[in-house]
Amino acid sequence: xxxxxxxxxxxxxxxxxxxxxxxxxxxxxxxxxxxxxxxxxxxxx
Amino acid sequence: xxxxxxxxxxxxxxxxxxxxxxxxxxxxxxxxxxxxxxxxxxxxxxxxxxxxxxxxxxxxxxxxxxxxxxxxxxxxxxxxxxxxxxxxxxxxxxxxxxxxxxxxxxxxxxxxxxxxxxxxxxxxxxxxxxxxxxxxxxxxxxxxxxxxxxxxxxxxxxxxxxxxxxxxxxxxxxxxxxxxxxxxxxxxxxxxxxxxxxxxxxxxxxxxxxxxxxxxxxxxxxxxxxxxxxxxxxxxxxxxxxxxxxxxxxxxxxxxxxxxxxxxxxxxxxxxxxxxxxxxxxxxxxxxxxxxxxxxxxxxxxxxxxxxxxxxxxxxxxxxxxxxxxxxxxxxxxxxxxxxxxxxxxxxxxxxxxxxxxxxxxxxxxxxxxxxxxxxxxxxxxxxxxxxxxxxxxxxxxxxxxxxxxxxxxxxxxxxxxxxxxxxxxxxxxxxxxxxxxxxxxxxxxxxxxxxxxxxxxxxxxxxxxxxxxxxxxxxxxxxxxxxxxxxxxxxxxxxxxxxxxxxxxxxxxxxxxxxxxxxxxxxxxxxxxxxxxxxx
Numbered sequence: 001x002x003x004x005x006x007x008x009x010x011x012x013x014x015x016x017x018x019x020x021x022x023x024x025x026x027x028x029x030x031x032x033x034x035x036x037x038x039x040x041x042x043x044x045x
Numbered sequence: 046x047x048x049x050x051x052x053x054x055x056x057x058x059x060x061x062x063x064x065x066x067x068x069x070x071x072x073x074x075x076x077x078x079x080x081x082x083x084x085x086x087x088x089x090x091x092x093x094x095x096x097x098x099x100x101x102x103x104x105x106x107x108x109x110x111x112x113x114x115x116x117x118x119x120x121x122x123x124x125x126x127x128x129x130x131x132x133x134x135x136x137x138x139x140x141x142x143x144x145x146x147x148x149x150x151x152x153x154x155x156x157x158x159x160x161x162x163x164x165x166x167x168x169x170x171x172x173x174x175x176x177x178x179x180x181x182x183x184x185x186x187x188x189x190x191x192x193x194x195x196x197x198x199x200x201x202x203x204x205x206x207x208x209x210x211x212x213x214x215x216x217x218x219x220x221x222x223x224x225x226x227x228x229x230x231x232x233x234x235x236x237x238x239x240x241x242x243x244x245x246x247x248x249x250x251x252x253x254x255x256x257x258x259x260x261x262x263x264x265x266x267x268x269x270x271x272x273x274x275x276x277x278x279x280x281x282x283x284x285x286x287x288x289x290x291x292x293x294x295x296x297x298x299x300x301x302x303x304x305x306x307x308x309x310x311x312x313x314x315x316x317x318x319x320x321x322x323x324x325x326x327x328x329x330x331x332x333x334x335x336x337x338x339x340x341x342x343x344x345x346x347x348x349x350x351x352x353x354x355x356x357x358x359x360x361x362x363x364x365x366x367x368x369x370x371x372x373x374x375x376x377x378x379x380x381x382x383x384x385x386x387x388x389x390x391x392x393x394x395x396x397x398x399x400x401x402x403x404x405x406x407x408x409x410x411x412x413x414x415x416x417x418x419x420x421x422x423x424x425x426x427x428x429x430x431x432x433x434x435x436x437x438x439x440x441x442x443x444x445x446x447x448x449x450x451x452x453x454x455x456x457x458x459x460x461x462x463x464x465x466x467x468x469x470x471x472x473x474x475x476x477x478x479x480x481x482x483x484x485x486x487x488x489x490x491x492x493x494x495x496x497x498x499x500x501x502x503x504x505x506x507x508x509x510x511x512x513x514x515x516x517x518x519x520x521x522x523x524x525x526x527x528x529x530x531x532x533x534x535x536x537x538x539x540x541x542x543x544x545x546x547x548x549x550x551x552x553x554x555x556x557x558x559x560x561x562x563x564x565x566x567x568x569x570x571x572x573x574x575x576x577x578x579x580x581x582x
Binding site: 002021029 | 116117120123127128132140254255256261273315316321322326327331335
C-alpha cells in the first residue's frame with residue numbers, strides 16, 4: 001500500500017520527518033513563546 | 046517577459062534594500078551594534094536572517110535541479126536542515142552560545158572561541174580560516190547572481206557583478222550586521238512567499254499531493270539506470286554515497302559550525318527570542334528548500350504530461366535549468382518576476398552575510414588581535430575589512446576557473462565544519478576542554494580537511510587540480526567510495542579526537558574562568574534563578 005503516493009519507506013520517511021520536524025518547530029515556538037525572558041539580560045541592557 | 050517591467054521591479058527592490066540599509070546605518074553607532082546588531086534583534090529578523098543566509102540561490106536552483114534528476118530522496122537533506130540546522134541548533138547550541146557570548150562579551154565567532162579558551166591564537170587563526178576560506182564561497186554566490194542578472198536583464202556579466210557588489214557593499218558597510226539582518230529579513234520574506242506559492246501551484250497543477258506523487262511514482266520506468274524519483278538510491282551505489290555523505294552529512298551537519306550563522310545566536314536579547322525564532326526558522330527552511338526539492342522532483346510529471354520528456358532530457362542535461370524552465374513554461378507570467386526577485390534575494394542575503402563575516406574576521410579578529418588594539422576603531426577596521434572582502438570576491442568572480450567555482454560552497458563548508466565543529470561543541474558542552482586541546486582540534490581539523498579536499502575528495506581534488514599537478518593523477522585513491530566521501534567524515538572525528546585527548550593530557554583551565562563562561566548556563570542557570578527568586582522575595 002502506498003502512503004501519500006510514495007512507495008519507498010525511506011523516501012516516505014524523509015517526507016514525513018520533514019513535516020514532523022517542522023511541526024515540532026512550530027509547537028516548540030508556541031509552547032515557549034513567552035518563556036526565557038531572564039532577569040540578568042534586562043539588567044545589563 | 047517584459048524587460049521594462051522587470052527593470053522597474055528590480056529598481057524598486059534595490060531602492061527598498063538600500064533604504065533598509067540606510068535605516069540600519071542610522072541605528073548602528075557602537076561596535077556592538079555594528080558587529081552583532083546590538084544584541085536586541087527581533088526574533089523574526091533573526092530567524093529569517095539565519096534562514097536566508099543559509100539558503101542561497103544554489104539551494105533553490107542547483108539542488109532543485111538535483112531533485113529533478115534524482116528525485117525526492119533529497120528531502121532527507123531538508124529534514125536535517127530543519128531538525129539539526131534549526132531545532133537542535135537554536136535550542137541546544139543557540140541558547141548556550143548567546144549566554145556564553147554575553148558572559149565573555151564577544152562580538153564575533155572567532156572572538157567567542159578565543160575568549161572561551163583564553164587564546165589570541167585561536168582568534169586570528171579562526172579569523173584567517175574564515176577570511177581566506179570564504180571569498181571562494183562568496184564569489185560562487187556572486188557569480189550565480191551575476192549570471193542571473195546577465196540573463197534576465199540582458200546586462201553585461203561584468204556590469205552585473207559590479208552593480209551587485211556595489212549595492213550589497215553599500216548596505217553592509219554602512220549598516221553593519223543590522224543592515225545585513227534587516228535586509229535579510231526582507232529578502233527572506235520574498236523568498237518564503239515566492240517558494241510557497243511555487244509549491245502550492247505545482248501540487249494544484251498536478252491534481253493534488255497524492256495524485257502528483259503517484260504520477261511521479263508511476264513514471265519510474267523512465268528513470269535513467271533503474272529506480273525512480275520516489276525511490277531511495279541503491280545502497281552502496283555512487284549516488285547513494287554522494288547523497289548520504291556529501292549532502293546529508295556535509296550540508297546537514299556542516300551548518301552547525303558556520304561562523305556567519307553562529308554569530309546570529311548572539312544577536313537576540315533573551316532565550317525567549319530564540320524560542321520564537323525556532324518556529325519561524327523551521328517554517329522558513331521547509332517553505333523554501335522543501336518546496337524547491339519537491340517541485341524539482343515533480344517537474345518530471347509536468348514535463349512528461351505536456352512535452353513527453355523527463356526533466357533532465359527537457360533541459361538537455363543541464364540540471365540547473367530544470368526549475369527555471371518549469372517556471373517559464375508552467376507558471377503564470379507575473380510569477381516569473383516574483384521568482385527572479387526570489388533568486389536575487391536568496392543570493393544577496395547570503396552574500397551580505399559573507400562580506401560581513403569576512404570583514405569582521407579581517408578587521409576585528411586578525412588585525413586588531415595582532416595589533417593588540419582594544420575597541421578603538423573597530424567599526425572602521427571592519428568596514429575596511431568588508432571593502433577588501435567585496436573587492437576580493439569581485440576579482441575572484443572574474444578570474445576563478447570553472448572547476449573551482451563549482452566546488453566553492455563544498456570547499457568552505459568542509460573546511461569550516463572540520464575546523465570549528467569539535468572546538469565549538471566542546472566549548473559549549475565540555476568544561477574540561479583546555480586551550481591546548483582547542484588549538485589542537487582547530488589546527489588538526491583544518492589541516493586534515495584541506496588535505497582531504499585537495500588529494501582525496503574527487504570533486505574538489507579534480508576541480509582544484511593540485512593533486513593532478515603534483516602526482517599526475519586527479520585524486521590519490523580512485524576506488525569507490527573514497528573519492529565520494531566528504532572531508533567532514535574524516536576530518537571532524539580526527540579533530541574531536543585531538544581536542545579530547547590533548548585536553549585530557551593538559552592542565553584544566555582556571556575554575557573562575559570556567560564559572561564566568563558558564564554563568565547562567567545549565568546547572569548554574571537554576572542556581573541563578575533560585576537566587577533571583579530569593580532576592581525577589
